Amino acid sequence: MGGKYRITGDKYPRMRRPSGRRRIVLGAVASLAVAGLLGWGGLQLVDVFSGDDEASAAGGAKDCPTRPASADAARKAEPKAFPQPRKITVNVFNATPRGGLAKETAAELKKRGFAIGDVGNATKAFDKKVEGPGIVLGAKSAADTALPVLATQLQGAARQTDARKGGEVDLILGSKFKDLATKKDADKALAALTRPAPTPSKPESSDGKNC
Structure with a gap:
């Protein structure tokens, strides 16, 4: 061409292809993106299946409610052996x-x-x-027999044993003594004393298996 657009010299502009290094970088970025997507998808699958397992475990726990001791177990427990009041001599x-x-x-x-x-x-x-309401006193052999029975008659009575050999027990009235427990309260305390403790039973699942 002529005029001001006339080309001079022996070199001409050329369009160059992208370098090999650029193609490598682009390929690496694409690979990392694909790997990230695959990893994220795998985690989602793990969460789905593990959630089902946890739900199953929770459901299994609900199938094993705790149950109170049965009446049969309570009946099988033997009552504690305490002497009747008429067999206890009190000083x-x-x-x-x-x-x-x-x-x-x-x-x-x-x-x-x-x-x-x-x-x-x-x-x-x-x-x-004696600063309290009183003391029930007897032989060591009476610690779990006559003394607890006598103590039901006086709320707050202390229990003590000594070296005596006889079966008699003492009721020593202290400075804070006002009166014996009412007969109604004493009878309740005596009944609770002789009542056997129920034996707890193992809870079972809905299918009859022990939890």
């Missing part, structure tokens, strides 16, 4: 300054079926030294 001693307290208390215990032994003032070891 009633007054460790307070109030007169006639031991006699009145002994009369009430007799009405409730206890056998009564000695009645009077407490010995020096206890006289005016």
